[in-house]
Amino acid sequence: MIWLIVKKELTELVRTAKVGWLLAGMAALLGLALYNGYAYATTHSQLLRESQETTYQQFISQGDKNPHLGAHFGFYAYKPTADLALVDNGLEDYTGNSFYLEPHRRGIVRFKEVSDATGLRSFGFLNVGYFAQFLLPLFIFLLTHGIFAKEWENGTIKLLLSARVRPGQLVLGKLLACGLVVLVLVGGLVLGSLGLLAPAGAGAGGWGRVLPAYGCYVAGLLLYALLLTVLGATVSLLTRSSALALVGLVGFWLLGVFLVPRLASELARRVHPAITSVAFDDQTFRDMQYGVGDEGTKDERRERLAQRTLAQYHVKRLEDLPVFFIPLTIEDAEESDGRVMDRAYRTIEANEASQSRLVLASAALSPFLAFRGFSLHLTATDLNTHNDFAQRAEDHRRRIGEVVDAFYQHHTVAGNDFWRTVPQFAYTAPGLPWRLANAAAPLAVLLGWLALSLGLLGWAARRLH
Amino acid sequence: MTFSLFRLLLNQELKLLSRNRILATLFSLILVVLLAALWVGSSQLHQQQRTIGQIGAHGRTEADSLARRIRRIEAAGMRYPGFIWDDPTYAYNTARNEGPQYAVKQPFALQALAAGQRDLQPYYYKVYITKKQMLVHEGEIDNSFLQFIGQFDVAFVVIYLLPLLIIVFTYNVLSSEKEQGTWVLLKTSNQSLAGLMLGRIGIRYALFTGFFWLVVGPGLALLVGPGFLATANWWWLVGFVSLYFAFWFALALLVNSLSLSSNLNALTLLASWLVLGLLLPNLLQIGLNQAYPIPSRISLTTAERNAVNRYFERDGQTLTKAVFSSPRALIRQASVVTPGMVYGYGVIVYKSQEIKDQAARVAEQQLVQQIERQQAALRQLQFLSPALLLQEVLSALAGTHWHQYNQFSRDVDVFRTQTQRFFYPKMASEQTFRTFTVADAAAIPRFQPRPYASYAWLPMSRLLLGYAALVAGLGLVGYRRLLSASR
Numbered sequence: 001m002i003w004l005i006v007k008k009e010l011t012e013l014v015r016t017a018k019v020g021w022l023l024a025g026m027a028a029l030l031g032l033a034l035y036n037g038y039a040y041a042t043t044h045s046q047l048l049r050e051s052q053e054t055t056y057q058q059f060i061s062q063g064d065k066n067p068h069l070g071a072h073f074g075f076y077a078y079k080p081t082a083d084l085a086l087v088d089n090g091l092e093d094y095t096g097n098s099f100y101l102e103p104h105r106r107g108i109v110r111f112k113e114v115s116d117a118t119g120l121r122s123f124g125f126l127n128v129g130y131f132a133q134f135l136l137p138l139f140i141f142l143l144t145h146g147i148f149a150k151e152w153e154n155g156t157i158k159l160l161l162s163a164r165v166r167p168g169q170l171v172l173g174k175l176l177a178c179g180l181v182v183l184v185l186v187g188g189l190v191l192g193s194l195g196l197l198a199p200a201g202a203g204a205g206g207w208g209r210v211l212p213a214y215g216c217y218v219a220g221l222l223l224y225a226l227l228l229t230v231l232g233a234t235v236s237l238l239t240r241s242s243a244l245a246l247v248g249l250v251g252f253w254l255l256g257v258f259l260v261p262r263l264a265s266e267l268a269r270r271v272h273p274a275i276t277s278v279a280f281d282d283q284t285f286r287d288m289q290y291g292v293g294d295e296g297t298k299d300e301r302r303e304r305l306a307q308r309t310l311a312q313y314h315v316k317r318l319e320d321l322p323v324f325f326i327p328l329t330i331e332d333a334e335e336s337d338g339r340v341m342d343r344a345y346r347t348i349e350a351n352e353a354s355q356s357r358l359v360l361a362s363a364a365l366s367p368f369l370a371f372r373g374f375s376l377h378l379t380a381t382d383l384n385t386h387n388d389f390a391q392r393a394e395d396h397r398r399r400i401g402e403v404v405d406a407f408y409q410h411h412t413v414a415g416n417d418f419w420r421t422v423p424q425f426a427y428t429a430p431g432l433p434w435r436l437a438n439a440a441a442p443l444a445v446l447l448g449w450l451a452l453s454l455g456l457l458g459w460a461a462r463r464l465h
Numbered sequence: 466m467t468f469s470l471f472r473l474l475l476n477q478e479l480k481l482l483s484r485n486r487i488l489a490t491l492f493s494l495i496l497v498v499l500l501a502a503l504w505v506g507s508s509q510l511h512q513q514q515r516t517i518g519q520i521g522a523h524g525r526t527e528a529d530s531l532a533r534r535i536r537r538i539e540a541a542g543m544r545y546p547g548f549i550w551d552d553p554t555y556a557y558n559t560a561r562n563e564g565p566q567y568a569v570k571q572p573f574a575l576q577a578l579a580a581g582q583r584d585l586q587p588y589y590y591k592v593y594i595t596k597k598q599m600l601v602h603e604g605e606i607d608n609s610f611l612q613f614i615g616q617f618d619v620a621f622v623v624i625y626l627l628p629l630l631i632i633v634f635t636y637n638v639l640s641s642e643k644e645q646g647t648w649v650l651l652k653t654s655n656q657s658l659a660g661l662m663l664g665r666i667g668i669r670y671a672l673f674t675g676f677f678w679l680v681v682g683p684g685l686a687l688l689v690g691p692g693f694l695a696t697a698n699w700w701w702l703v704g705f706v707s708l709y710f711a712f713w714f715a716l717a718l719l720v721n722s723l724s725l726s727s728n729l730n731a732l733t734l735l736a737s738w739l740v741l742g743l744l745l746p747n748l749l750q751i752g753l754n755q756a757y758p759i760p761s762r763i764s765l766t767t768a769e770r771n772a773v774n775r776y777f778e779r780d781g782q783t784l785t786k787a788v789f790s791s792p793r794a795l796i797r798q799a800s801v802v803t804p805g806m807v808y809g810y811g812v813i814v815y816k817s818q819e820i821k822d823q824a825a826r827v828a829e830q831q832l833v834q835q836i837e838r839q840q841a842a843l844r845q846l847q848f849l850s851p852a853l854l855l856q857e858v859l860s861a862l863a864g865t866h867w868h869q870y871n872q873f874s875r876d877v878d879v880f881r882t883q884t885q886r887f888f889y890p891k892m893a894s895e896q897t898f899r900t901f902t903v904a905d906a907a908a909i910p911r912f913q914p915r916p917y918a919s920y921a922w923l924p925m926s927r928l929l930l931g932y933a934a935l936v937a938g939l940g941l942v943g944y945r946r947l948l949s950a951s952r
Contacts, residue, residue, distance in 0.1 A: 018732075029744070032748070032751065036751055047761055047763065048763075051761075051763045051767065054767055055766075055767070055770065058767075058770045058771065058774055061774065062773075062774055062777060063774070063777055063778060063782070064782070065777065065785070066785075068799075069810070069813065073770070073773065076763075076766065078763070090613070091609045091610060091613050094609040094610075094612050094613045095609040098762075098763060098766070110762075111761065111762040111763060112585065112609075113759075113761070114585055114612075115582070115585045115586055116759050116762070116832070116836055117759075118750075118753065118836075118839050118840055118843050118867065119581070119582075119843070119853070119856050119857055119860060119866070119867070120746050120747075120749055120750040120753070120843065120853070121750065122615060122856065123742075123743060123746035123747055123750070123852075123853070124743065124747060125747070125750070126747040126748075126750075126751065130747075134743070138739065142732070146728070242728045243636075243637070243727045243728045243731050246728065246731050246732065246735070247632075247633055247731060250629070250735055251629065251633075254625070254626065254629055258615075258621070258625055258626075259498070259626065261614045261615075262614055262615055262616065262617035262621065263501065263617055264614075265610075265611040265614045265615075265617070266505045266616075266617045268608075268611060269608075269611065270508075274605070274606050274607060274608065275606055276516050276519070276605060276606065277605055277606055278516060278519055278520055278523060278567075278589075279519065280606060281591070282523065298548065299547050299548055302548060318800045318801055319800055319801060321800060324799035324800050325799070325800040325801070326799040326800060326801075326802065327799060348606060352608040352610070355608050355610075355611060356608065356610050356611075359610065359611070359614065376610075382610075383608070383609060383610050386609065408799060409799075412799050
């Protein structure tokens with residue numbers, strides 16, 4: 001019986017011109033999203049790969065210089081484009097990707113592409129992630145808003161219920177029919193993206209590098225599509241008016257996609273206000289200059305270091321030391337300043353994590369936001385991955401400082417032979433277990449929404465009796 | 466339409482709307498959302514003003530401290546007890562430490578309505594002679610995830626949310642009459658049906674727009690002060706937003722005139738909203754990025770670094786050798802920092818900065834030109850989507866458009882050059898190495914802040930008239946269709 005209902009619904013849907021146009025429109029948009037995402041990922045990953053090589057080549061061929069002056073010439077650590085950025089580029093354009101590796105100060109990641117974009121950027125960036133988060137729900141709601149309501153509007157509900165079909169079978173049959181149409185679109189999305197991932201799969205690391213994360217993304221996407229289909233059908237069943245169901249569902253979409261996240265983000269800014277750049281600079285400068293706790297001022301620390309070093313080498317004047325003293329002071333300052341900057345950045349990151357948690361909590365009102373969070377974590381285009389990159393780049397910056405200062409203790413001029421001994425930077429985003437751990441909270445919210453929708457559907461179906 | 470009929474219609478509409486619970490709920494929701502947006506916008510404006518106040522106080526403290534320190538050194542016969550790199554009588558030290566001044570873009574009151582690029586572009590820079598500000602500064606410290614989600618402001622409520630309410634408000638003005646069977650009754654009256662429909666939609670437009678301005682005008686005046694009412698920006702803004710609402714009402718009239726069911730009317734209007742508000746801007750973005758790809762800022766740094774490397778292959782080597790080999794510099798050791806060393810580093814740094822700036826200028830021009838091409842193309846195409854047009858216009862009127870931030874950045878460039886011209890000769894003086902005086906500290910160039918709210922690049926009158934013509938055209942077509950449908 002269920003399959004009879006599925007067949008009948010599918011025939012009706014296929015014969016409705018509206019659904020045909022809708023599917024064609026969505027397919028065209030999906031094609032565009034795939035192309036746009038692919039173009040973005042290939043252009044960016046090539047630029048960043050080449051730039052990483054170029055900046056290092058510039059560094060190791062800078063010629064004879066004072067080692068510290070040469071270290072200031074430095075080079076950049078670029079965050080490579082995520083493997084799954086063609087699916088969802090997430091925060092990539094908002095975080096920046098360039099970290100300057102030079103002595104004295106912890107770098108910050110710069111060059112947010114979004115600051116050079118036109119106002120069009122605020123309307124979103126059409127790729128697979130955008131398609132799945134913004135357009136797919138709308139498609140599902142347009143498809144499902146009338147699936148039950150039409151039976152009341154056409155007066156066929158009594159006919160249906162007076163036949164041998166049980167309400168549960170009717171609900172399941174209609175749901176399956178809608179689910180199959182949704183699956184066609186989601187299938188196109190999944191296979192299209194997989195096809196575009198082929199070059200990455202054929203590259204270093206093979207499919208093993210991209211497939212597990214992509215597989216999890218697809219599982220989450222299917223869960224999301226199922227949840228939305230159930231939700232759309234439930235509203236249609238409850239309102240019994242397709243116009244009302246449509247307005248309600250689209251209103252929910254609008255609130256969930258735009259209003260709730262934006263309101264939550266403003267609330268997060270109020271509850272966990274960020275420090276201003278001026279205050280940050282002031283505070284870190286003060287801490288570095290005058291010291292934290294009982295560590296003393298910079299001058300006092302330098303004097304203590306001088307006395308320690310003189311005692312260590314049993315000499316009375318800095319000029320008599322067997323090593324140059326300036327690199328020792330640089331390294332000492334790197335350590336104490338590094339502690340100040342680490343503490344300051346940890347505070348910022350903790351504050352941002354609190355803000356993000358608050359926004360995610362609002363996903364209790366918006367399943368769209370929960371899926372967005374899930375997608376960002378799985379594709380490694382989230383804030384956590386960005387912070388991980390920044391920390392690795394900072395570690396590398398300090399390693400370079402150590403290498404250069406060790407050399408500078410004995411030489412006042414460094415040539416290309418030395419510069420070539422400074423290691424190049426390379427970054428790989430953390431693996432699947434880390435990403436899944438980050439994605440657990442949004443996934444739990446999605447599952448909660450699914451349970452709620454199924455519960456509502458069951459309740460509405462029981463009312464049919 | 467006679468006045469008495471108009472009054473009758475108005476009374477009827479007011480009764481209908483007040484008894485519609487869904488609409489009343491939606492209206493209340495929008496009222497709350499609008500007030501929240503006004504509060505968020507104004508508190509961000511106040512936050513910026515507070516930060517600018519802090520910057521001013523910081524600048525005064527730094528200036529006082531610098532003068533005090535120099536005076537103390539002069540009084541002690543030029544003896545400085547601290548670390549030589551902190552001695553402010555070396556021009557190079559002051560140029561790095563207390564010398565850099567803040568350049569500030571003052572916020573404009575209407576910024577409380579449209580955030581534009583406020584969260585992405587810096588509204589203040591610390592201007593260094595050795596660092597190009599567009600390469601070292603981002604905006605304020607902000608969570609990228611929150612930036613990615615987007616801002617909650619009145620512009621967002623107007624562009625995205627209110628059209629949906631207008632759709633709910635108007636999608637079944639005619640179809641509900643048909644579905645409830647009152648259409649035939651209306652047809653038998655001696656009034657023009659098209660006139661009645663136009664009147665009903667017109668009244669709803671007036672009520673809706675009036676309600677909006679009644680909330681926004683006094684609300685904003687209360688939160689940020691009434692000064693904005695005297696600016697042309699505000700009155701242009703009133704015109705464009707009112708026209709935007711008129712566009713959606715006119716479109717609803719047209720869709721109603723197609724004599725479809727309520728469901729199809731709602732579907733058509735929602736599809737229009739989706740296409741005009743979301744898809745078209747996205748497609749334009751793809752097209753413009755293809756036509757005018759914007760080079761990455763990475764190319765700027767690559768160009769700078771290549772130039773520095775080229776410089777150090779020849780002239781730079783000669784200069785470095787000359788400075789380092791000078792017996793006064795005593796630089797061929799690395800145990801004690803000598804005055805000559807501070808001077809020598811300063812000279813090398815400013816020479817290479819000149820080379821870097823020259824190289825970056827070319828790459829920067831390419832970047833900015835390409836962005837300007839995109840912006841120019843956008844100006845030509847913004848008419849395709851009323852949502853896009855309104856967003857561009859609102860951010861321009863609020864002083865948060867890319868053009869205004871770009872102008873600020875250019876002014877900062879000029880200011881940086883002034884600062885370099887002030888410090889470089891002092892850094893290059895070999896006489897004593899320590900040339901910076903109290904008089905010099907007082908003469909450090911300062912940036913003159915201003916709000917940047919000019920919108921000269923937008924032909925406002927032409928845009929408004931063109932837009933009004935489009936709305937009138939939509940309304941006219943709808944009206945004519947209704948005329949023929951009621952015959």
